[in-house]
Amino acid sequence: MTNNDAHQLGNLGDLKDGAMRVFEDVGDYGIVVCRVNGELFALEDNCSHADTPLSEGRLRGHEITCPLHGTSFDVRTGAHSGPPAYEGVTCYKVQIEDEIALALPQKNDNKREDDSYGDVGDFFQTR
Numbered sequence: 001m002t003n004n005d006a007h008q009l010g011n012l013g014d015l016k017d018g019a020m021r022v023f024e025d026v027g028d029y030g031i032v033v034c035r036v037n038g039e040l041f042a043l044e045d046n047c048s049h050a051d052t053p054l055s056e057g058r059l060r061g062h063e064i065t066c067p068l069h070g071t072s073f074d075v076r077t078g079a080h081s082g083p084p085a086y087e088g089v090t091c092y093k094v095q096i097e098d099e100i101a102l103a104l105p106q107k108n109d110n111k112r113e114d115d116s117y118g119d120v121g122d123f124f125q126t127r
């Protein structure tokens with residue numbers, strides 16, 4: 001492995017188009033990996049609105065829709081479609097080395113550096 005920030009996901013050759021798989025041991029909330037049109041994408045498995053697992057939502061094309069309030073997130077970039085979420089989610093680049101999938105965190109311009117909404121503590125958390 002060439003990148004120390006890469007997370008090994010194993011062989012994902014059996015992950016079918018349109019399917020998702022969760023890896024709970026990556027990052028703070030785990031990641032959800034999905035295959036769309038043969039390509040693998042990965043996002044933090046946590047809606048930026050109220051800490052709900054995106055993997056419990058629906059994948060349609062390149063969009064995962066949050067099961068709680070319906071914001072969707074583009075699996076290619078982590079960008080959100082609009083309210084009630086007010087920012088995107090962390091996105092990972094998935095690359096294959098020797099048939100093993102690796103997830104590498106990407107800088108996400110869709111996440112706010114300065115959360116002007118302030119710290120809401122655990123008020124919105126659902127898990």
Ligand code: FES
Binds near residue numbers: 050067068085
């Ligand atoms: S928790 Fe995802 S849109 Fe509200």
